[in-house]
Amino acid sequence: MSQAETAPPPEQADAASAKWDTWQNSGGAIPANYMGLSIEWSLVERYMGPNSRPAFVNLLRNLGTGVLRIGGSSQDVTPFDATAPDTDRVITLTDLRNIRDTLAAANADTPEHSKPAWGVVLGTAMSPPSATRPFVSTAHTRSFLTEGVEPVFTGESARYVAGIELGNEPDLSYGSNLDRYLSDLTTYSDPGVIGRFPLIAPNTSEDILPWQSVAGATVPTRYFWNWPQILDTTAARAKENAGEFGAWASDHFYPLARTCVNKPYRCPSAGALLSDEHMNTLDHQVYVHARQATEHGLGYRLEETNTAANRGADGVSNTAASATYALNLMFHTACPQPPDDPSANADCGTGAIGVNFHNAEVRAFYAPEEGNAYYNAVNYDPSPEPGAPTAAPLYYAMLLFAHFAQDGQELRPVQIPTDGTEASHLKAWQVRGKDGERRLFLINKSAHPATVTLTAPGAKAQVDRMTPYDPTGAGHTLGVPQVRIDGQSVSPDGSWPGFRPSTEKFKHHHLTATLDAGEAAVITLQPGS
Numbered sequence: 001m002s003q004a005e006t007a008p009p010p011e012q013a014d015a016a017s018a019k020w021d022t023w024q025n026s027g028g029a030i031p032a033n034y035m036g037l038s039i040e041w042s043l044v045e046r047y048m049g050p051n052s053r054p055a056f057v058n059l060l061r062n063l064g065t066g067v068l069r070i071g072g073s074s075q076d077v078t079p080f081d082a083t084a085p086d087t088d089r090v091i092t093l094t095d096l097r098n099i100r101d102t103l104a105a106a107n108a109d110t111p112e113h114s115k116p117a118w119g120v121v122l123g124t125a126m127s128p129p130s131a132t133r134p135f136v137s138t139a140h141t142r143s144f145l146t147e148g149v150e151p152v153f154t155g156e157s158a159r160y161v162a163g164i165e166l167g168n169e170p171d172l173s174y175g176s177n178l179d180r181y182l183s184d185l186t187t188y189s190d191p192g193v194i195g196r197f198p199l200i201a202p203n204t205s206e207d208i209l210p211w212q213s214v215a216g217a218t219v220p221t222r223y224f225w226n227w228p229q230i231l232d233t234t235a236a237r238a239k240e241n242a243g244e245f246g247a248w249a250s251d252h253f254y255p256l257a258r259t260c261v262n263k264p265y266r267c268p269s270a271g272a273l274l275s276d277e278h279m280n281t282l283d284h285q286v287y288v289h290a291r292q293a294t295e296h297g298l299g300y301r302l303e304e305t306n307t308a309a310n311r312g313a314d315g316v317s318n319t320a321a322s323a324t325y326a327l328n329l330m331f332h333t334a335c336p337q338p339p340d341d342p343s344a345n346a347d348c349g350t351g352a353i354g355v356n357f358h359n360a361e362v363r364a365f366y367a368p369e370e371g372n373a374y375y376n377a378v379n380y381d382p383s384p385e386p387g388a389p390t391a392a393p394l395y396y397a398m399l400l401f402a403h404f405a406q407d408g409q410e411l412r413p414v415q416i417p418t419d420g421t422e423a424s425h426l427k428a429w430q431v432r433g434k435d436g437e438r439r440l441f442l443i444n445k446s447a448h449p450a451t452v453t454l455t456a457p458g459a460k461a462q463v464d465r466m467t468p469y470d471p472t473g474a475g476h477t478l479g480v481p482q483v484r485i486d487g488q489s490v491s492p493d494g495s496w497p498g499f500r501p502s503t504e505k506f507k508h509h510h511l512t513a514t515l516d517a518g519e520a521a522v523i524t525l526q527p528g529s
Contacts, residue, residue, distance in 0.1 A: 014446075014448060014449070014450050014451065015450075015451045015452070015453070016416050016417065016424075016426055016450065016451070016452045016453075017416075017417065017452060017453040017454075017455070018414060018415065018416040018417065018428060018452055018453075018454055018455070019454075019455045019456070020414060020430065020440055020454045020455065020456035021456075025410060026347055026410065026412070027347060027348050027409065027410035027411045027412035027430070027431070027432075028334065028335055028347065028348025028349055028350075028351055028410075028411045028412070029348075029408070029409050029411065030334050030405055030406055030407060030408045030409075030411055030431065031353050031354065031406075031407065032064075032065045032115075032406065032407040032434075033065045033066055033067050033115075033117075033118075033119065033245060033353075033354060034065075034066070034330075034334070034352075034353065034354045034355065034401075034402075034406045034407070035063045035064070035065065035066035035067075035354070035355070035398055035401070035402050035406060036066050036067045036068065036069060036301075036303070036354050036355055036356035036357070037066070037068055037069070037356060037357055037358075037359060037377060037378065038068075038069040038070075038071070038072060038303065038304045038356040038357065038358040038359065039068065039069070039070055039072075039358075039359050040070075040071070040072045040073070040074040040359070040360050040361070040365060041070060041071065041072075041074040041075055041078045041091050041095065041123070042074045042078060042088045042089070042361065042365040042366050042368070043088075043359065043360070043361065043368060043380060044070065044095040044098055044099060045086070045088070045094075045095070045098065045386065046368055046380035046381065046382075046386050046389070047102075047359075047378070047380055047389055048098040048099055048101070048102040049098055049386060050098075051385065051386060051387050051388075052380065052381065052386050052387065052388060052389055053098070053101065053102050053105065054105075054388070054493065054494070055387075055388030055389055055390075055492075055493050055494035056102060056378070056388075056389050056494065057102060057105040057106050057494070058493060058494030058495045058496075059378055059389065059391060059395070059490070059494040060102075060106040060118055061106055061117075062399055062402070062490070062494070062495070062496040063398060063399065063402040063406075064117065064402050064403070064406060064407075065117045065118065065406070065407070066117075066118055066354070066402075067118070067119050067120065067121060067162050067245060067301075067354055067356065068099075068103070068118065068119070068120045068121070068356075069120070069121040069123070069165070069303050069304070069356045070099060070120060070121065070122055070123060071121065071122070071123020071124075071165050071168055072123065072168055072304065072358060072360065073168050073169070073365075074365050075123035075124060075125055075165070075167075075168050076125045076126070076127045076133055076136065076167060076168050076173060077125075077132055077133050077365070078090065078091055078125075078365070079091065079125070079135040079140065080092075080124070080140065080143060080144040080147075080148055082143070082147040082148055088365075088366045088368065089366050091144070091148070093148060093151075093152060096122075096148050096149065096152040096153070097152055099120060099122075100152055100153055100157050100160065103116070103118050103119070103120060103157065103160045104156075104157060104160075106118040107160070115159075115244045115245070116159055116160055116244060118160070119159075119160050119161065119162035119243075119244060119245045120160055120161060120162060121162050121163045121164075121165050121200050121303070122149060122161065122163075122164055122165065123164075123165040123167075123168060123203075124140075124141050124144050124145075124164060124165065124166065124167075125140060125141065125167065126141065126166040126167030126170070126184060126185070126188050127167050127168075127170070127173035127174065128173060128174060128177075128180070138187060138188060138193045141166075141188060141193055141194070142192075142193055142195075145164065145194065145195055145197060146195070149161065149164070149197070150195075159243070159244050161197060161198070161243060162198065162200075162243055162244070162245040163197065163198035163199060163200035163238075163243065163245070163248075164194055164197040164198065164199060164200060165200040165201070165203055165250070165303075166185065166188050166189065166194075166199065166200070166201050166203075167184075167188075167201075167203060168203055169203060169204060169205040169252065170185075170202060170203065170204065170223070171204050171205055171206075171222035171223040172205060172222075178223065178226055178229070181223075181230075182229065182230065182233050185201060185202070185230070185233050185234060186233055189201070189233075189234060189237045194237075194241075196241060197241060197243075198238065198241050198242055198243045198245075198247060199234060199237050199238045199241065199247075200238070200248070200250055200303070201230065201234045201238070201249065201250070202223065202227070202230045202231075202234070202249065202250070202251075203250050203251075203252065203303065203304075204222065204223050204224075204227075204230075204250075204251055204252065205222070205252040205253075205254075205304075206221070206222055206224055206251075206252070206253065206285060207219075207220070207221070207222060208254060208255065208256065208257055208263075208265065208266045208309065209221075209265070209281070210265060210277070210281060211280050211281040211283070211284035211285075211339055211340075214281070214284060214285070215284060215340060224285075224288075227249070227288075227289055227292045227293075228292055228295075228296075230249075231249055231292060231293065231296040231298065232296070234249070235247075235249075235296035235297060235298055238298060239297055239298070246299055246353070247297075247298050247299065248293065248298050248299035248300060248301045248353060248354075249289070249292075249293040249296070249298045249299070249300055249301075250300075250301050250302075250303035250304075251285065251286075251289050251300065251301070251302055251303065252302070252303065252304040252305060253282055253285055253286075253302055253304075253305045254305065254306060254307075254308060254309040255272075255273060255278035255279075255281065255282065255307065255308070255325075256268040256272060256273060256278070256307065256308040256309070256313065256316075257308055257309040257310050257313075258308055258309065258310035258311060258312065258313045258374075259310060268307075268308045268313030268316045268317070269316060270316055270319065270321040270447070270478045270479060271447070273307055273308075273316055273321055273322070273325050274321060274324060274325055274328075274425070274445040274446075274478075279328065279329070279332055280339040282329065282332055282333070282336070283332055283336040283337050283338055283339055284336075284338060284339055284340070286300070286302065286332070286333050286336040286351070286352055287336040287337075287338040287344075287345060287350060288338075290336065290350050290351055290352060291350055294350065299352075299353040300351075300352050300353060301352055301353055301354045301355070301356070302333050302352050302354070302355045302356070303354075303356045304356055304358045305329070305355060305356070305357060305358065306357055306358045306375040306377075306394075307322050307325060307326075307375045307394075308374075308375060311360050311361070311362055311363070311373035311374060311375065312373050312374030312375030312376075313374055313375075314374050315479065316374075317373075317374040317375035318374045318375070318376075318392065318393065318481065319393060319468075319478060319479045319480060319481060320393050320468030320469070320477070320478055320479070320480050320481075320482070320483050320518050321478040321479065321518060322375065322392075322393050322394045322397075323393045323394050323395075323396050323397040323466060323468075323483045323518075323520075324397070324443060324444075324445055324468075324478065324518045324519075324520065325397075325445075326357065326377075326394045326397035326398065327397040327400060327401060327441070327443055327466065327520050328427055328443050328445065329355070330355055330397070330398075330401045330405070331401075331405075331411075331413075331427075331429045331441065333351065333352045333355050334348065334351045334352060334411060335348035335350075335351045335411055335412065335413065335429075336350065336351060336352075337413065346412065346413070347412065348411045348412050348413075357375075357377045357394060357398065358373075358375065359372075359373065359375075359376045359377060359378060359380075360373040360376070361373060362374065368380065368382055368386075369382050369383075369384070370382070372392075375394070376392050376394075377391075377392055377394040377395045377398060378390070378391060378392060378395055379391075379392050388492060388493060388494060389494070390490070390492065390494075391489075391490035391494070393481070393482060393483040395490070396466055396483040396484070396485055396490075397466065397483075397520075399485065399490075399496065400464070400466050400485055400520065400522065403499065404431075404433060404439055404441070404464070404522045404524070405429075405431050405433070405439070405441070406434075407433075407434040408431040408432055408433050408434055408439075409431070409432045409434075410430070410431060410432040411429065411430070411431045412429070412430055413427075413428065413429055413430075414428035414429060414430050414440065415428075416428050416452060425444060425445040425446035425450065426442060426443070426444055426445070426446070426450045426452055426515070427442070427443045427445060428440060428441065428442050428443070428452075429441045429443075433524075437524050437525065438524070438525045439522055439523065439524045439525075440454070440522070440523045441520065441521070441522055441523075442513060442515060442520060442521045442522075442523065443520045444515035444516070444517065444518060444519050444520065445518075446517060446518075447477060447478055447517045447518075448517055449514055449515065449516050449517060450514070450515050451512060451513065451514040451515075452512070452513055452515075453510055453511070453512045454510065454511045454512075454513065454523070455509055455510055456506065456509060456511065456525070457509055458506045458509065458511070458525050458526075459505070459506055459526070460503060460504065460505045460506060460526050461503070461504050461506070461511060461523045461524055461525050461526060462501035462502070462503055462504075462523075462524045462526060463501055463502050463503075463504050463513070463521055463522070463523050463524075464485060464486055464499050464500075464501045464521065464522045464524070465485065465486060465515075465519060465520070465521050465522075466483060466484075466485050466519065466520040466521075467483065467484050467485075467487075467516065467518075467519050468480045468482075468483060468516070468517070468518045468519065469482040469483055469484040469489075470482070477516065477517035477518050478517055478518040485499065486499050486500040486501060486502075487500065488500060501524070503526075504523075511523070
């Protein structure tokens with residue numbers, strides 16, 4: 001990473017070494033359509049309206065394939081009305097058409113009869129009715145489907161609908177009344193209500209707690225340990241109507257929160273975000289729920305996640321640290337390493353089929369002019385006449401993962417022995433890309449440089465780097481506001497100018513790589529190596 005002359009001198013890098021066993025032909029798979037964004041109903045026009053759509057489509061196409069999720073807490077408080085004019089406070093036919101037209105553009109190059117490159121999960125209300133959501137009912141859901149989704153998503157576009165999500169975070173909306181939730185879930189998933197559409201549930205969240213507390217059930221755990229009962233209720237219906245993208249159960253995860261009064265574990269900072277402690281909690285949740293989904297014949301998707309609950313934390317969620325975290329998260333979600341049994345998933349046989357990073361307004365629904373949530377991977381234009389959405393730091397992690405890991409095989413973690421120094425924050429993952437090339441991802445989660453010497457039977461490699469970038473040249477690292485890949489940035493129109501890797505040679509089967517704070521590198525063995 002280049003820095004201005006005013007930058008402080010580089011720190012001495014901590015060192016580690018690892019053997020990259022490129023010939024071990026075992027490991028898990030990272031499916032196509034792994035990538036995903038989650039967008040509130042209140043922001044459809046900001047991302048997919050006529051003026052916003054061209055750039056947003058480019059941002060989707062950069063990622064290759066994926067699944068959009070339209071919903072979140074807004075789906076339980078925003079009614080559908082087929083006759084309403086376009087407005088943020090109501091789900092309208094215009095919203096559905098904007099989504100359809102966005103997907104049609106993103107799928108324009110999909111070969112005929114192939115699975116669409118991009119699909120969508122459409123969230124609808126399912127919660128106890130209240131003063132703020134009096135409209136919630138099976139009649140409302142049926143109207144949303146028969147008067148909205150069905151007439152808009154016709155012909156080829158019907159294949160874009162990956163599923164209908166019933167309610168958001170029922171562990172909050174139903175609270176301790178699990179029986180009422182299961183009863184409503186049974187009613188709403190009846191063919192007389194949901195019709196022919198694939199069903200997505202349970203869309204649960206979890207309090208931000210150490211994994212030991214969740215595993216030991218020493219604290220209230222919402223619906224965490226009720227997943228088997230919930231999946232008993234939904235699995236058969238979900239599989240019966242599985243669409244182009246398959247059937248899955250969905251979950252949410254946040255490692256931190258914007259507010260953390262009297263709860264230090266939740267407090268946001270770059271150090272906490274990148275800690276192994278919080279990643280262990282993610283590993284525990286994904287491993288437990290992915291196994292339970294598999295036992296019911298379902299996939300598992302982390303359908304809403306980001307760096308900190310309550311719309312992110314300024315100075316953490318909108319910095320380069322978010323990209324470093326997100327890249328590591330995507331590997332751990334594809335191959336969780338259960339902290340209570342570290343060797344149980346060494347072959348990556350259990351994991352998620354996808355991840356959706358959430359995007360919202362900074363403070364409240366229906367107030368987009370106040371600006372973007374701090375954690376947004378893609379920032380919308382908050383002006384009265386919204387224009388092109390733009391890539392935020394976290395998007396670069398999605399871009400790197402999508403290009404070099406998504407749709408890959410033989411995924412597995414690579415152990416980097418350390419002596420307890422900062423090099424212990426250096427994480428490594430191996431994958432064979434869909435093009436057959438063998439790749440090693442190195443992720444430096446530390447605030448200091450780290451060096452690793454790789455032993456591998458190679459001759460040369462291409463190296464692509466995701467690097468924190470400070471436009472002022474002040475020399476900050478994890479806290480800087482931008483990210484680059486190979487020195488490149490996403491263009492204002494959402495297009496990606498392309499990767500520009502360097503070529504590195506192995507010396508006596510050794511390759512030494514130094515990563516700056518928060519930096520990640522993808523090392524791709526060249527043919528003949």
